[in-house]
Amino acid sequence: MQHATKDKFSTLRLRRLGIDTYDEPVVYMRADCHVCRSEGFDAHSRVAIRVNGTTVIATLHVVTSDLLRRNEASLSDSAWTLLGAREGDEIAVSHPEPVESLSDVRAKVYGRRLDDDAIHAIVRDVAGKRYSDIHLSAFITACAGDRLDAAETIALTRAMVVVGERLAWNRAPIVDKHSVGGLPGNRTTPIVVSIAAAAGLTMPKTSSRAITSPAGTADTMETLAPIDLDIPAMRKVVEREGGCIVWGGAMHLSPADDILIRVERPLDLDSEGQMVASILSKKSAAGSTHVVIDMPVGATAKVRDRDSAVSLTRLLSDVGAAVGLQIRVVWTDGAQPVGRRIGPALEAHDVLAVLQGAPGAPADLRQRSLRLAAEILELGGAAAPGAGTTLAQTILDDGRAWRKFQAICEAQGGMRTPPRAPHARAVPAGQAGRIVSIDNRRLARIAKLAGAPSAPAAGLELHAPVGSTVDRGEPLFTVHAEAPGELAYALDYFAARPDIIVVEPHS
Numbered sequence: 001m002q003h004a005t006k007d008k009f010s011t012l013r014l015r016r017l018g019i020d021t022y023d024e025p026v027v028y029m030r031a032d033c034h035v036c037r038s039e040g041f042d043a044h045s046r047v048a049i050r051v052n053g054t055t056v057i058a059t060l061h062v063v064t065s066d067l068l069r070r071n072e073a074s075l076s077d078s079a080w081t082l083l084g085a086r087e088g089d090e091i092a093v094s095h096p097e098p099v100e101s102l103s104d105v106r107a108k109v110y111g112r113r114l115d116d117d118a119i120h121a122i123v124r125d126v127a128g129k130r131y132s133d134i135h136l137s138a139f140i141t142a143c144a145g146d147r148l149d150a151a152e153t154i155a156l157t158r159a160m161v162v163v164g165e166r167l168a169w170n171r172a173p174i175v176d177k178h179s180v181g182g183l184p185g186n187r188t189t190p191i192v193v194s195i196a197a198a199a200g201l202t203m204p205k206t207s208s209r210a211i212t213s214p215a216g217t218a219d220t221m222e223t224l225a226p227i228d229l230d231i232p233a234m235r236k237v238v239e240r241e242g243g244c245i246v247w248g249g250a251m252h253l254s255p256a257d258d259i260l261i262r263v264e265r266p267l268d269l270d271s272e273g274q275m276v277a278s279i280l281s282k283k284s285a286a287g288s289t290h291v292v293i294d295m296p297v298g299a300t301a302k303v304r305d306r307d308s309a310v311s312l313t314r315l316l317s318d319v320g321a322a323v324g325l326q327i328r329v330v331w332t333d334g335a336q337p338v339g340r341r342i343g344p345a346l347e348a349h350d351v352l353a354v355l356q357g358a359p360g361a362p363a364d365l366r367q368r369s370l371r372l373a374a375e376i377l378e379l380g381g382a383a384a385p386g387a388g389t390t391l392a393q394t395i396l397d398d399g400r401a402w403r404k405f406q407a408i409c410e411a412q413g414g415m416r417t418p419p420r421a422p423h424a425r426a427v428p429a430g431q432a433g434r435i436v437s438i439d440n441r442r443l444a445r446i447a448k449l450a451g452a453p454s455a456p457a458a459g460l461e462l463h464a465p466v467g468s469t470v471d472r473g474e475p476l477f478t479v480h481a482e483a484p485g486e487l488a489y490a491l492d493y494f495a496a497r498p499d500i501i502v503v504e505p506h507s
Contacts, residue, residue: 010035010039011090011091012033012035012072012091013071013090014075014088014089015068015072015088018077020076023078024076025058026061027049027073028060028061028068028074028075029063029093030068034070035093036062039093039094042060043060043062044132045060046132047094047095048093048097049075049083049092051083051084051085051091052084054083056079056082057096057129057130058076058079059133096130099125099131101124101125102125102131104119104122105138108142108143109142116155116159120158122139123156123159124163126139127163127164127255129259131259137267141267143271143274146271146273147273148271148272148273153273156273156281157280157323158281159256160254160257161284163254163255164252164255165253165285167204167231167235169204169238169287173290173381174202174203174289175196175201175290175292175376175379176203176286176292177203177205177293178283178291178292178294179295180294181296182296182440184214184215184447185338185339185341185347186294186296186337186338186339187220188338189217191354192369193205193244193405194402194404195373195404196380198400198401198403199383199395200242201242202238203244203376204243204286204287204288206247206253206282206286208249208261209247210265210452211264211265212264212265213453214342214344214447214448218249220344223344223345223348223456224415225410225414226413227245227246227250227412229250230250231251234246240407241404241411242404245412248286253286254282257282272311276312276319279293288325289324290325290376291328292375292379293316293328293329294330295332296332296333297332298334298335298336300438301335313331317329332368332371336465337440337462340462341459341461342444343447343459343480344457345418345420345421346457346459346461349418351365355396357397369396370393370396373392373396377391418456419457420457423481424478424481425478425487426478427491428473428475429471430503432503432506433503433504434468435470435476435504436466437466437501438500438502442497446460446477449489449490450479450480450489455486458481459479460477460479463475463478464476464477469506470503476501
C-alpha cells in the first residue's frame with residue numbers, strides 16, 4: 001500500500017454518488033480540480049487513494065459536468081467498501097508506486113514464457129487489486145488460446161493458492177467434485193454432495209457463480225439456501241453435516257481467481273490453462289485431497305472432441321499431482337443439456353425432483369449424478385471398487401440423500417423455496433420430425449437473454465431433448481423471464497436462429 005502525502009494540493013472531500021462498478025475500484029474527479037491539474041491526471045490514470053489510514057489503487061474517471069464540485073471526489077461502491085470511507089471524508093490522492101509485474105504481462109502478450117517468479121508476482125498484484133480491468137484483460141487474453149504450458153499452469157495454480165486463505169481439516173480424505181462446464185443444466189453437485197455426506201464422507205463443496213453460463217452451482221444453490229458463508233460458519237456446517245455447498249468467493253480461498261473470473265465473464269474467455277488453475281487452486285485451498293472432475297464432451301460443449309478431452313485430462317492430472325491432489329476425470333455426454341431446465345431457480349427445481357424421487361424427475365440428471373457420486377464414493381474409500389453405483393443408488397432411493405440435503409440447507413441458514421418467473425412463453429416446433437441436435441451454447445444464450453443468472457427465476461424449460469419426436473406446433477421449450485423485455489429479447493434471438501434446435505422431418 002502506498003502512503004500519500006496529505007496536503008491541500010492533493011486532498012478532496014468525498015461525496016457519495018452510488019455508482020456500482022462491481023468489484024473494480026474507481027475514483028471520480030473533475031477534470032478541472034486542483035488535484036488533476038497539479039498531478040497531471042487524466043481519464044483512466046491509476047491513482048492511489050488514501051483515507052483513514054487505508055490506501056487502494058483506483059482507476060480515474062473524469063467528470064466534466066457539475067455533478068461534483070471542484071473540491072469533491074467520489075468513489076465506486078466497491079472502493080467505498082475497501083476504504084471504509086464515509087460521506088464527507090477527506091481523501092489524499094497521489095501517483096501509485098509502479099506495478100512492476102506489468103512488464104511480465106507485456107512479455108506474455110508478445111509470446112514469452114513466464115517463469116515461476118513472474119507468475120507469482122502477477123498473481124500477488126492481481127490479488128492486491130493493483131491491476132485495472134484493462135490490465136486484467138491483457139493478462140487473460142495473453143494466456144488464452146492455450147498459451148500457458150503445463151509448467152506455467154502449475155505455477156499459476158500454486159500462486160493462486162498462496163495469496164489466499166487455506167483450509168485444513170482434522171480428517172481425511174476430503175473429497176470434492178467439479179465440472180469443467182459448458183453444458184447447460186448440469187447441476188449434479190447438490191445431489192452428489194448429499195449422497196457423499198450421507199455415506200459418511202467429508203465434502204466441503206465451494207462452488208462458483210456463472211462465468212459464461214446461465215447458472216453456476218452457487219447461483220442455483222442460492223435459490224435453495226444461503227451460500228455466502230465465511231470460513232468459521234462453513235466449518236460448523238461441515239462438522240455438523242459432513243458437507244456443504246457454499247460460494248467460494250465469500251471465503252477468499254483463491255481471491256486472484258475470483259478477480260480474473262470477474263473479467264473473464266464479459267470477455268467470454270475461459271482458456272484451458274486458466275481454467276485448470278482456477279479449478280484446482282480452489283480445490284487445494286479448500287483442503288481437498290481427492291477430486292472427481294466431470295468433463296462433458298460434445299460438439300457444442302466446452303470440450304468439443306476426444307483429442308481436446310485427452311489433452312485436458314492430462315493437464316488436470318499433471319497439475320493436480322503437482323499440488324497434491326488425487327484427480328479422477330470422468331468423461332460424460334456433452335451433446336445436449338442435462339435435466340429439463342436452464343437457469344438458477346429452474347435448475348433448483350430439477351435438483352429437488354431428483355432428490356425427492358418425484359415422478360417425472362429428469363432421468364439424465366439422476367443418472368449423471370449417480371455416476372459421479374459412485375466415483376467419489378470409490379475414490380474416497382466409502383465403497384469398494386465397482387460397488388459405488390449400488391451404494392449411491394441406495395442412498396438416493398431410500399431418502400438419505402434428500403434428508404442430508406435438507407440438513408445441509410438448514411445448517412447453512414435455512415432452506416428456501418426457489419422462485420418462479422411471472423412471464424413465460426412456449427416456443428413451438430416449425431415442423432414435425434425428430435430432434436437430431438441442440439446447440440448448447442446458443443440455447444444457453446437464450447436463457448441468458450431471458451435474464452439468467454442475475455434474474456434467478458429466468459431461463460428456459462426444455463420439452464424436446466435430442467432423440468425425441470415432435471409435431472408441428474408442439475412446444476420445443478418454454479422461456480421464463482422476470483420482465484417482459486427480457487422475454488422478448490430471448491424470443492427474438494431464437495427467431496433469428498431457428499437452427500439452435502434441429503428438427504429432421506419424418507421420411
